[in-house]
Amino acid sequence: MQTADIQRRWLDFFGQRGHTVVPSASLVSDDPTLLFTVAGMVPFIPYLTGLVPPPVPRATSVQKCIRTLDIDEVGKTTRHGTFFQMNGNFSFGDYFKEQAIAYAWELLTTPERDGGLGFDEKDLWVTVYEDDDEAAGFWKKIAGLPDERIQRMGKADNYWHTGQSGPAGPCSEIYVDRGPAYGPDGGPAVDDTRYIEIWNLVFMQYLIDDVTSKTDFRIVSELPRKNIDTGMGMERVAFLKQGVENFYEIDQVRPVLDRAAELSGRRYGANHDDDVRMRVIADHVRSSLMLMSDGVTPSNEGRGYILRRLMRRTVRAMRLLGVEDPTFTELFPASRDAMKASYPEVETEFDRISRLAIGEEEAFLRTLASGTNILDLAVAKTKSDGAEQLPGDTAFLLHDTFGFPIDLTLEMADEAGLSVDRDAFDKLMADQRARAKADAKARKTTLADLSVYSAFRAQGETVFTGYEYLQTESSVLGLIVGGESVSRAVTGDIAEVILAETSLYAESGGQESDAGSIVGAGFDLEVLDVQRPVKGLISHKVQVRAGEVGVGDAATSVVDPAWRQAATQAHSATHLIHAALRQTLGPDAHQAGSYNKAGYMRLDFNWNKPLSPETRTEIEEIANNAVHENLEVVTRIMPLDEARQLGAMALFGEKYGQTVRVVDIGGPWSRELCAGTHVSRSAEVGLINLISESSIGSSNRRVESLVGLDAFRDLATERTIVSQLTSTMKTPREQLPERIADLMASLKAAEKKIAQFESAALSGRVPSITETATRLGENTVVLENIGEIASADDIRSLAIAVRERLGSDAAVVALAGSVSGKPAIIVATNAAARANGVKAGALAKLAAGILGGGGGGKDDLAQGGGSNAAAIPAAIDAVRSALVR
Structure with missing residues (x-):
């Protein structure tokens, strides 16, 4: 049974049973505390926790996930992979334990010919929380399982919570017995290699508090609406159904492994170390492919750093297999062909993905050459000092600064007759991880603060009126001071204001939030920032300039008109520059991020070499010609699929709902998905002055422009400077470059004589x-x-x-x-x-x-x-x- 078939069967099964089929969310998580979507339930957390009212009573998905905490274990065991797919069915206060168990048993044991997964009932075991008699009873009633195949486990194994105060509950895990060849009898409590967990049913039924560890917390009460959150491991089911030993050998992963074996001339299964390297390659290439298909690009920070590390570990593993030439041109197509049945976007976006991958590989091979030179010098110094061990801080510098893998350092040091002070290296790595965990913990603490918004979000979505109006009368739904909900805020307070409607734009899509104020009878609030802390809710950070504001007060949001005009000019200019880039460089010059505010815009795009002065001028001229032509700017709301069929450009990494806003400038000349504010005709942009173009990575460039009056002021400043030079040098403007070149040559000659x-x-x-x-x-x-x-x-x-x-x-x-x-x-x-x-x-x-x-x-x-x-x-x-x- 192919992996894509398992995906289809899952979605069909739950879709036919009243579940809304939800497409996989991006690997780039909406959760500010997470770099990636790390579990199938992550996109549903706001609904499961009650932060956001669920749009449907029950849902199902096959969610793409990335986890890299155990990246060093990849390939060594059958359990560790960085990319995986989690099949989930969710109930938001609808059905509960009995129905969840019934669904799971039905899908698992229904024969393949009838649309099920066809597992033999005698091979299935379950675990339940030690005190959950209800779940154990349902397993007996529904599945007819005997007591010995229903094993009770403690909180460490069979209780779920987020690690913070909030929803929690017991869970029930389903295991498949692989047979005596894989370990001793006795069920998952005895051996979890023979008995493979494939599905976890979480029964979210309690509110907990005072959480100090996985097993130490206080149950406060039962939840008024009990939820179901389940997750079935796609890769585990696939390797069981395909009769292979581990997930590296399933149909979506094995082709890359085989290609690595062919390129290296080594046989999979002949040598343990080589097998581990081939598994690393197969896993990391697939993960890199999927990350890039969701808009992540290699870089030195955040998500881009994780992607870069995966790709560099792949190059390292190929090198350890004896292949020093570039291989991504062979490995990535193999992964594309294996994944496209489940994720067609990897094929439609492959030209862009391939170019990024090849550029990154070429850059790292150069880095390896540089690192080798540094390592050679370190080896020579170590030997000249009479030592036999390369210092740990040298190995760490190579790893951390130059991206030189420790395994390669160990290998090359050994070839030179030296060892490496691994204890010192490991300590430096541990210190770095501790800093990273502290940072992650700090980010995680912020998540708890989001609960303060749940009561406000429950009243409905904030209505944004700013596309049509600069002022909107509304009422104050809530006030937050110091992270706590309060009834009033007084002069001098910094507060968050939640309004039912607002004309103030919240920062998103690269556009900075509006400047403005919120006023009412007896108060005046200066708006410092506008954000969307949770989906559908807009929060205004303000300083109370005068008076006192309270919940329930009538309030009017007022946008600074000069700021908004300049901001719309800048955002529309971003679209014009993007269109000009693609017209000049071709469709591969795809936007990879943007930022704009009043009078300024920057745009990042996929490209791996500097733009010539002539190309920069051409891009600037095309954009300004579009301004001169006074093209009509039209915005339309339509289904996402329809927008894509019209050719609307989407910004990779951005999240889009099923209904999107399409912004056309000159019809199809520039057509993008965008929620930002724009001018009504292109002439309103005024002027675009492209002031810089630079590298932000091996495969990404950045252009920056001033827009409107800011562009004019910058050009006026340059005009003044040129005027001063022509006067000082007594040279016509058009002859200045030649005159300055002559002076520079004379100066260099004089300096040479002086020297x-x-x-x-x-x-x-x-x-x-x-x-x-x-x-x-x-x-x-x-x-x-x-x-x-x-x-x-x-x-x-x-x-x-x-x-x-x-x-x-x-x-x-x-x-x-x-x-x-x-x-x-x-x-x-x-x-x-x-x-x-x-x-x-x-x-x-x-x-x-x-x-x-x-x-x-x-x-x-x-x-x-x-x-x-x-x-x-x-x-x-x-x-x-x-x-x-």
Whole structure:
């Protein structure tokens, strides 16, 4: 049974039983505390917790998920994969335990020919929470399971909660017995390798508080509306139904593994270490493909960093299999072909995905080359120091800064006859993880604060009127101060205001929130920010400028008209620039993010090389021509599928409902899904001034523009500067570039002559300095304060020249001088002096300490510096004393 068939059977089964079939949400989670969607129930959390009223009584989905906490275990066990699919059925206060158990048993045991999954009843075992007699009773009644196949487990295994105060409840897990070849008899309580968990039914029936751990909490009461949240592991069911050993061998994963084996010339199943590497490749390529299909691009932070790490681990694993050439052109198509039956978007978006993957691989192969050079130097230094172990901080630097995998460092160090201080490396990694967990915990704490919005959201969605009006009369539904719901806010308070209707735009889709105010009888509130803390609710962060505002008061939201006009200009300009980019560079130049506010816009797009000045000019000209043509801007509300059929561009990573807003500028010339505010005709944008273009990653670029009056003011400033230059240089404007180039050439020639004169003058000082040489013990020494000098490099040149002039007899040169008021000293020794035990680094360090600074270097040449130029004579005396000893 193919994985796509399991998906179809699941959705058909629950869809036919009154469940609304919900498409998989993006891997990019709406939850601000999560980087990714980590479980099938994540998109339904607002409904399960009661934060947002559920739109339907029951639902079902096959949800894409990503988890990377155990990334280092991938490939080593059959349980760890970074991408997986969770089949779920959900009831929001509708059916409960009995019906959930009945549905699960029916789907699992109905023969395949009748649309079920066809598991043999005798192979199914279940666990229930130790005190849940009700669930155990239903399993006996519905499935006829004997007591020995209904095992009772404690809170650690069979109780679900979020880790915070809120909904919770017991759960019941369903296992499949794989047979005696996989382990001892006795059910999942004895062995969970032989008995594989495939489905977990969560019975969300209690409200809990005082949560200190997985097993330590207080049940407050029963929930008034009990919910069902279930999750069946798609990959686990697939490998059981396909008769393979683990999920790496199922139809959606195995083709990549096989391609990796072919490219490496190694056979899967012949060597454990190679098998692990092939599994890592198969898992990570699939995860990377799915992440990029949902709009994630490789970067050095957040989601992009996780994606980059997956891709780099893939390259590393191929290298350890003996393949050093690029392989993504082979591996990603194999994954696309395996996944497209379930997720057609991986095929329609594959050109973009492939280009990102290939660019990332090429960049990392260059990084590997750089890291290899750094590692070679570290190995050489370790050996020269007589050590046998590469320092842990060096391995960590390679890993953390250069993306050099520790396994590769270990392998290459071993080839050089060295080990790696793994304990030190692991400690640095543990410290980094601790910092990351602390950050995640801080983010998670914020989630609890969202519960304050539930009462307001229960009153309905906030109506946004700002597309048509700049002012809207409404009423205050709620006030929040310091995270707590309050009845009143007074002058000076910073508060959140929830209105029934608002004309103020909440930050979204790259557009900054509106500036404005909220006013009413006896109060004036300055709007600081406008956000959507939960779906369907708009919250206004305000400062009470005057008076006192209370819940239930009449209030009018007022948008700053100048701000809104400039903001709409900037957002429409973003669409024009995007269209101009695609017209100039082609459809691969796809928007990867944007930000706009009054007078300014920036747009990130997929591209892997800088734009030439000519291309930048062309893009700017196309966008401004669209402004000049005064194109009509039309907004329409329509079903998402219809919008896509019309060719409306969607921003990858953005969330869209089943009904969307389409913004056309000049009809199909620019057609995008967008909830932002826009001008009514393109001429209202005024002017677009493209001020910069830069790299934000190996496969992404960024353009920035000023818009409207801000664009004009910037150009006016440039005009003033040009006018000043033409006046100062007495040169016509059109001849300025040539005139400035001539001046630069003349300046460089003059600097070159000056450098030659300074070098000659410097060389001329060598004889007189050499004549000051004296004999101290076994060494001829020159110890001189040469006064004010241009740079420490000049002192170094003099010291080396004097050392050479003294010949092969033991010689030590220490020259000090003042560079821009700060002291510097250079110490040089020849081979004979070093044979006498004189070390330049030690002498420079000694002198620098007296100068109020630090220094050191090699035995033959070293330097020091400080802050007290008056101490130069004392520093030279200290060097003399050290040589006498």
